Amino acid sequence: MTDSPTPGSHTDRPMIRLEHLTKTFPGQDRPAVDDLTLDVRAGEIVILVGPSGCGKTTTMKMINRIIEPTSGRIVLDGEDVTHADPDQLRRRIGYVIQQIGLFPHMTIADNIATVPRLLGWDRQRIADRVDELLTTVRMDPAEYRDRYPKELSGGQRQRVGVARALSADPDVMLMDEPFGAIDPITRDRLQNEFLRLQAEVRKTIVFVTHDIDEAIKMGDRIAILREGSEVVQYDTPETILTHPADGFVRDFIGAGASLKRLNLSRVRxxxxxxxxxxxxxxxxxxxxxxxxxxxxxxxxxxxxxxxxxxxxxxxxxxxxxxxxxxxxxxxxxxxxxxxxxxxxxxxxxxxxxxxxxxxxxxxxxxxxxxxxxxITEAIRTMRSDDQRAARLGLDDGRDEAAGTIRDRRR
CATH class of the missing domain: 3.10.580.10 (CBS-domain)
Structure with a gap:
């Protein structure tokens, strides 16, 4: 499923295109992912969200071929990578997971340097890149480059995980519930830090979460999935909150849609x-x-x-x-x-x-x-925008809301 271009988007070119992607695991009667077609535009964060067992993580893992698709095509920046060398493919894609996956016996610098070393970068280039990335994620290189993962807090380890995923400057990043195992306060701060970073580096990101609030906060677009990775609605957070496609989406959003919209506007x-x-x-x-x-x-x-x-x-x-x-x-x-x-x-x-x-x-x-x-004034403004969109009509209102929220996020 694809949707129409959004006014003000970074680009309308799909960086990732999934075409009729299907995955059936041995011994299962029904596909975990069933005939999924989805475009991810360059420079956007696309969130895959849905109930447990809907196939969102399986879908994401097929993009870098950790899980091989049963059928369908994966197109990366115009290139069909469905049958490309999977190791070479993964070196082009940053990957961040909930458990972080740092190598415990390696220093922070060595962890971040993993992919650049595989790509044959020289030692000075690697050292410069490690220091650059540690600075980018707000960790002093002199203080942290020679430490080991066990010497860091959970939030610091997650920052290193993001730095490692960015090490070879990939165009695409995959993030599988990257902040899910962290306490709520640290999680909010890391989410904000990552959005600040994304505003600078503009990667194309597929982000899996089960948390609709996180999806609304982090995503340029959200794909709400049900069983078999069926896309029920693929749209901007604003449109999903104000115009849910059906009862499934309304139930998944839950109560308090007005308060959830506070995740769509920034302090700035x-x-x-x-x-x-x-x-x-x-x-x-x-x-x-x-x-x-x-x-x-x-x-x-x-x-x-x-x-x-x-x-x-x-x-x-x-x-x-x-x-x-x-x-x-x-x-x-x-x-x-x-x-x-x-x-x-x-x-x-x-x-x-x-x-x-x-x-x-x-x-x-x-x-x-x-x-x-x-805050109260901002809520009133949102309500006024909703009323204006309603007067303009559903289709025009959707386009205007999408353009407005994209401007706010950037």
Whole structure:
């Protein structure tokens, strides 16, 4: 199943084309994947999502021929690779799995260098690429290149897994529930980090998940599958949420579609709220003066580089007893970057003491805050967009919504 081009897409050229792909395992009466046809456009993240046993992982593994198809064709960048050398094919495709699969006896640098070595890269080129990728996934090369997997946290190992998949700069990446085995907080942060990275590298990605919320957040397009990898709906997250194809899709999305749409907009898409700030060298008396003239219940202390360091309220300042402001109050606990979703921001701010999410850039420099009023305003805007799309008609509304959400994601 294919769909029409989306306005504003990176390109309408399919990087991956699956044609009548079928897989029947020995001893099974019914195919695990039955006559699947699907196009994946260059530069997009396409999510395969559906209930357990629907064939989504089998489909993904057939793309790099870990599982051989029973029939059908796999076309990669215009080349039929159905019968190509599978080892050569896999070196052209990055692969990230839930269990990460790092070699425990090899250093982080050696793990990342696995495919470049197989491709015959020289030693200096490999070393440069390892350091580049560790920096890209925000791990200091000097600190991490000589460590072993057992010395890293789960989130750090997953970052290394992504770096290894990118090592030979493949055009295509396959990701099989890559964040599924990580705690929810780390998972949200890694998802955001990966979306930031994708905005820079623009890979073509097939991503398998069972989580519709993750699909909505991560995907440019979502293929909702049922048994046999039958594609029930293949569309943008926006269209799937606002115009589900049938009852199966509605049931799979579940309740709270309006809140799920907060995963479609980014913090960078909304106007940030200003907040009272003071430099960390400010005295408690001066900070109290700033606080009295502001509508908030606390001021945000910034260091010399403009990075948030402490929230200090009236009681904190009155008890400061001459201590510098970076030693009173509390560390900002809800911090997001502009590429975080509004859902992320909402999750952060509802648990924060001051019910505010602090927004920083990639260097940690303060940009503004997101409060509940901004989230509410965004929801109203979404509803207004829905009403406008309805007035334009279903087909025009679908195209406009798809173009709008693609602009927001990029």
């Amino acid at each position: 898409d909304i106007e940030l709220s200003p907040w009272a700030t003071v430099p960390e060298g400010t005295s408690a008396e001066e900070a109290l003066g700033v606080l009295r003239s502001s509508p908030g219940s606390a001021v945000l202390v910034l260091d010399a580089q403009g990075r948030p360091r402490r929230w200090v309220g009236r009681a904190d300042l009155q008890r400061a007893d001459g201590r510098p402001l970076d030693q009173v109050g509390m560390v900002p606990e809800a911090v997001v970057e502009p590429h975080a979703t509004l859902s992320d921001a909402l999750n952060e701010l509802i648990t924060a003491r001051y019910s505010i999410a602090t927004v920083v850039d990639g260097n940690g420099v303060y940009q503004g805050v997101v409060d509940i009023d901004r």
